[in-house]
Amino acid sequence: MWDDAFPSFLIGLREGLEAGLIVSVLVATLVRAGAKSRLPQVWTGVLAAIALSLSFGAVLTFTAASLSTTAQEAFGGTLSIVAVAFVTAMVFWMRRSARNLAGEIKEKVTEALAMGAGVLVLTSFLAVGREGLETALFLWTTARAANESAGPLTGAGVGLVLAAGLCWGLYRRVLRINLTRFFTVTGAVLVVIAAGVLGYGLRDLQEGGVLPGGTAYAFDLSGSVDAGSWYSTLLQGVLNLTPTMTWLQVVGYAGYLAVVMTLFVRGVSGARTARAAGGAGVAPDGRAVAAGPVPAEPVEAAARSAAVRLRGLLRPRAAAPQAEAGAPVPRPSDASGEGDAAAPQPPTPPRSPARRRPAWLLPVAVVVVPAVLAGLVVALARPKPSGGETVAVSETDCGQGFTAPRPGRQTFQMRNTGEKTSEVYLIDPATNAVYGEIEGLAPGTTRDLVATVAGGSYAWRCVPTDGKAVTSKAVRVAGAAGSTAVVPVSERDLAAPLKAYRAYVDRGLATLVRQTRRLDDDIRSGHLDTARADWLTAHRTYASLGAAYGTFEDFDQKINGRPDGLPGGVHDKDFTGFHRVEYGLWHGQSAARLKGPAQQLADNAEGLRKAFPHQDFDPSDLPLRAHEILENTLQFELTGDTDQGSGTGLATADANLAGTRELLTVLRPLLTSRAPHLLPTVDADIARLQALLDSEHRAGRWTPVARLDRTAKARIDGATGQLLEDLSPVPDLLEIRKSA
Numbered sequence: 001m002w003d004d005a006f007p008s009f010l011i012g013l014r015e016g017l018e019a020g021l022i023v024s025v026l027v028a029t030l031v032r033a034g035a036k037s038r039l040p041q042v043w044t045g046v047l048a049a050i051a052l053s054l055s056f057g058a059v060l061t062f063t064a065a066s067l068s069t070t071a072q073e074a075f076g077g078t079l080s081i082v083a084v085a086f087v088t089a090m091v092f093w094m095r096r097s098a099r100n101l102a103g104e105i106k107e108k109v110t111e112a113l114a115m116g117a118g119v120l121v122l123t124s125f126l127a128v129g130r131e132g133l134e135t136a137l138f139l140w141t142t143a144r145a146a147n148e149s150a151g152p153l154t155g156a157g158v159g160l161v162l163a164a165g166l167c168w169g170l171y172r173r174v175l176r177i178n179l180t181r182f183f184t185v186t187g188a189v190l191v192v193i194a195a196g197v198l199g200y201g202l203r204d205l206q207e208g209g210v211l212p213g214g215t216a217y218a219f220d221l222s223g224s225v226d227a228g229s230w231y232s233t234l235l236q237g238v239l240n241l242t243p244t245m246t247w248l249q250v251v252g253y254a255g256y257l258a259v260v261m262t263l264f265v266r267g268v269s270g271a272r273t274a275r276a277a278g279g280a281g282v283a284p285d286g287r288a289v290a291a292g293p294v295p296a297e298p299v300e301a302a303a304r305s306a307a308v309r310l311r312g313l314l315r316p317r318a319a320a321p322q323a324e325a326g327a328p329v330p331r332p333s334d335a336s337g338e339g340d341a342a343a344p345q346p347p348t349p350p351r352s353p354a355r356r357r358p359a360w361l362l363p364v365a366v367v368v369v370p371a372v373l374a375g376l377v378v379a380l381a382r383p384k385p386s387g388g389e390t391v392a393v394s395e396t397d398c399g400q401g402f403t404a405p406r407p408g409r410q411t412f413q414m415r416n417t418g419e420k421t422s423e424v425y426l427i428d429p430a431t432n433a434v435y436g437e438i439e440g441l442a443p444g445t446t447r448d449l450v451a452t453v454a455g456g457s458y459a460w461r462c463v464p465t466d467g468k469a470v471t472s473k474a475v476r477v478a479g480a481a482g483s484t485a486v487v488p489v490s491e492r493d494l495a496a497p498l499k500a501y502r503a504y505v506d507r508g509l510a511t512l513v514r515q516t517r518r519l520d521d522d523i524r525s526g527h528l529d530t531a532r533a534d535w536l537t538a539h540r541t542y543a544s545l546g547a548a549y550g551t552f553e554d555f556d557q558k559i560n561g562r563p564d565g566l567p568g569g570v571h572d573k574d575f576t577g578f579h580r581v582e583y584g585l586w587h588g589q590s591a592a593r594l595k596g597p598a599q600q601l602a603d604n605a606e607g608l609r610k611a612f613p614h615q616d617f618d619p620s621d622l623p624l625r626a627h628e629i630l631e632n633t634l635q636f637e638l639t640g641d642t643d644q645g646s647g648t649g650l651a652t653a654d655a656n657l658a659g660t661r662e663l664l665t666v667l668r669p670l671l672t673s674r675a676p677h678l679l680p681t682v683d684a685d686i687a688r689l690q691a692l693l694d695s696e697h698r699a700g701r702w703t704p705v706a707r708l709d710r711t712a713k714a715r716i717d718g719a720t721g722q723l724l725e726d727l728s729p730v731p732d733l734l735e736i737r738k739s740a
Contacts, residue, residue, distance in 0.1 A: 005155030007193045011087070011138045012159025014186050019049075019131040020167030026124055028171055045124030051367040053132030055374035060140045074208030076141070080201025083141045086134045087194045088260060091187040092267070141197055184268055191261050196240030199253040203246065211248060215677075218250040220684070391460060393441055394418025398462035399472020407479045410453050414438055415446040420464040425488075425737065426451050429459040429474045433485030434737060455479035487674050488737035494619040497666040502617060504662055508545045509609040515541055516602040519581070523598040526591045531598075535585060536648055539578045542605075543655035544662070546629035553615065555608040559601065562642060570644070576600055579644045586645030622667060623734035627727045629660050634720050640705040647704030650716075654693045660727075661686060667734065674733050678726070685723035692716050 026042045060079070135156065143152040206214035221243040235241045245253075390413040392400040397417050405412075414424055426436040426449065435458070436451035460472040515538035522531035542560060552559075559577045566572035570583050581601060584594045633656045636642045637649040664671070664682065671679055692715055696703040708716070 005151040005158070007142050007155070007197075008139055008152040009155035009159040010186060010189060010193065011135060011142075012156035013163050014090075014159075014183070014190070015131040015135045016160040016163025017166055017182075019128040020163050021170070023124060023128065024167045024171045041121045042124045045121040045126075046128050047367060048121075048125045048370070049129035049132050051370045052129055053136045055370040056133055057136040057140060059374050059377050060136070074205060074210050077201045077204030077206075077208055077210065079137065080141045080197050080204060083138045084194045084198045084201065084256070087138060087190055087197075090134060091190050091194075091264065138197075141201070187264060188261070191264055192239060192257065194260075195253050195257040198256050199245065199249040200240045202248050202252045206246060206248060213246055213248045216247050218245055218247045220244045389413070390415050390446065392417045393422050393424045393460075393462050395420070395462065395464050395467055395470055398424075398470040399460035402460060402472060402475065404475040404477055405453050405458075407454050407477060408452065410451055412436075412449045412451070413446055414441060414449050416441045416443050418464060419443050420467055422462050422464045422467075424449070424463070425461045427459055427461050427471075428485055429457055429471065431485075431487060433487045435485045437737070453477055486733055489623075489670060489734045491619050491736055493670060494622060494734070494736070497622055497670065498617060498619050500666045501622060501663065504666075505545050505612065506609075508541060509605070509612055512538060512541050512545075513602070513605050513609050516598075516605040520595075520598045520602040523581075523591050523594050528585060528591060531594075532585050532646070535578070535581060536646065536651060539582075539648075540651055540655040542578065543652045544659040546625060546632075546656055546659040546663075552608060552612075555604060555611065558604045559608065563644075577604065579642065582646050583644040620736055622663065623731045626660065626663050626667065626730045627724065629656050629663070630720060630724055630727070632656075634717070634724065638705060638717060638720065643705065647706070648702050649705040650693055650696050651702045653720075654690075654697075657686065657689060657693070667730070670734055671730065675729065678729065678733075681726050682723065685719065685726050689716070689719040689723055692719055 023042065023046060027039060030036060030038050030042070139152055139156050143149045202211065205211040241253075389401050389403060391402045392398065393414050393416045395418055400417075402412075412426070416422055421440055421442050423437065423439045424441060425434050427434055435453075436449045438447055438449050441447060455477055457474045457476055459474040461469055462472075463469045515534065519531055519534045519538055522528070522534055539560075557577075560579065561575070561577050562579055563570045563572060563575045563583075566575055568575070570580075575583075576597060578601065580597045581594060583589075584597065633653045637653045637656065640649055642652070643649050664679070668679060692712075696708070696712065696716075703712075705713075
């Protein structure tokens with residue numbers, strides 16, 4: 001979280017300090033000029049700017065949430081580019097303006113005071129509003145890049161609070177800051193951060209289909225860099241540098257950094273040279289000043305100068321009450337001395353007192369109006385269910401009430417009007433691909449089905465329990481295609497992969513029987529060293545059959561059970577199988593003591609081989625186990641939880657990986673047609689993890705998990721976690737659906 005907080009902290013500090021300096025000068029000017037009554041006008045403008053910025057952030061957040069995944073990527077990428085443009089402009093503007101910031105603010109304050117209360121409100125609003133909008137935009141892009149909001153919001157909050165404290169210190173003359181140096185250093189850091197945001201934005205545009213080259217990778221360091229390590233997390237959070245980047249990202253990042261940083265550094269060097277050679281200069285108010293460091297107290301200096309002007313503006317109003325009251329004004333007499341000064345003047349009727357609006361009205365209005373406008377924008381931008389329609393689900397009324405929805409995120413109210421519990425699917429009638437589904441909708445109940453709609457054909461398929469599937473009339477939605485649908489899988493689709501995998505397990509069990517018999521013979525002969533090697537060979541064979549664990553029934557506990565939960569632990573009579581023999585072989589137990597467990601292991605392996613052809617093998621186990629095999633590996637083998645002394649957890653993990661690879665081989669035809677980009681990614685993940693495991697297998701020995709150094713352990717865990725993440729869509733893609 002904290003790595004994601006730093007960029008937002010820096011932007012909050014800079015933007016907050018810039019806005020705070022302007023407000024500080026406004027307040028100090030009015031206080032020194034004795035015009036405290038006009039302070040509410042300043043705070044009203046500030047309040048309006050804050051309300052506008054928050055409303056802008058809400059519009060960005062909720063409007064983007066209503067878009068399809070592809071549109072969100074394009075929208076986020078575009079705004080990331082806009083944010084980079086704003087930040088770049090801000091960095092260069094502050095580099096040029098830091099030295100004369102106080103003078104510029106002073107001029108604006110004086111002009112605003114001369115033109116009335118409304119202009120004073122507008123001045124503070126524009127000063128703070130510009131910084132607020134930039135902050136909201138940059139904060140939104142960094143939160144989206146981090147996939148979480150806690151870190152960026154915390155960083156921005158801390159930066160704004162610190163900026164407020166600095167401005168208070170400047171206002172109270174207890175703090176001195178060289179603004180030129182401050183904005184130069186933070187500007188250079190922000191240029192680097194903006195380069196990362198640009199790279200992230202370009203990647204979003206590639207994933208949104210706006211820019212090409214989404215699969216043209218410049219480098220892929222995920223095999224050698226642990227994505228979960230602290231240094232990788234820090235680089236990704238602060239600089240948006242990831243272990244895998246496309247050529248467009250690299251070119252955009254390096255090009256922006258080279259050009260912008262060069263211009264920035266050249267501008268800083270040029271400014272220093274000009275100050276050194278220029279001698280005296282001219283201040284914004286026309287006074288000659290000597291070249292030197294930036295004034296450390298811009299708030300106080302500007303306030304004193306502006307207050308002098310303000311008093312001059314306020315005095316004429318104080319000297320004219322008599323004229324305003326209607327009193328006669330003496331006129332000069334003519335040459336004869338008989339001027340008309342003595343002539344009676346008609347009295348001026350008294351003015352009726354002007355009606356004053358409540359003091360709270362304007363502050364409330366400047367907060368409510370942006371909030372209401374933002375709410376309207378969000379409400380109009382987010383698509384609603386077509387007419388708030390309720391769609392019927394039953395054998396006779398399937399899809400009744402369904403009309404063509406508008407593109408975007410939709411919520412359909414599905415009501416079971418029949419007498420049977422039903423499943424309902426939103427499908428593409430041409431391909432039977434599923435966009436959304438509800439299972440177990442009871443009679444008389446209503447549940448929401450949320451789906452993202454794009455251009456294409458849509459229909460409802462209702463499948464009552466013990467009933468026939470019914471498909472509604474199709475409707476056509478205009479627009480570009482973009483929604484992701486899942487082509488359903490039936491038991492018939494999984495029949496061929498299941499047959500191939502059962503044959504693989506049959507062969508593996510036959511091999512297992514031979515290997516456990518050899519292990520039993522080793523122990524009976526007293527050859528314990530040979531038994532240890534044969535134990536590992538047999539155990540790896542069993543571990544490679546991971547997808548079949550759910551069908552082995554009680555044999556799995558007998559063959560590969562752990563002592564966890566047994567009253568006697570490793571000494572319990574029910575502790576049997578591979579891990580019981582492992583404990584004895586690596587804890588000095590004699591061959592005589594191990595004969596019984598070894599014989600029992602061989603007998604159980606033989607019993608499983610005979611029973612397996614008659615056991616039920618649920619087809620849904622295939623896609624489910626594609627993820628669960630390595631999930632168990634990460635939980636047990638890579639933590640050392642199953643190790644009973646052999647230190648071969650990585651060898652077992654290697655066997656589990658081989659089993660996963662075999663499982664994906666039989667599922668490959670189904671996955672390729674449904675997610676063509678999934679398997680290349682998974683294959684790369686498997687190769688990466690295989691290389692890491694192979695590096696810990698030296699001279700026929702595996703490094704025990706407990707002896708892995710921290711870096712190697714983190715890399716193996718990270719590679720396994722990444723593979724699990726990329727495998728996670730497989731169970732959903734190949735879930736057996738009644739709509740098929």
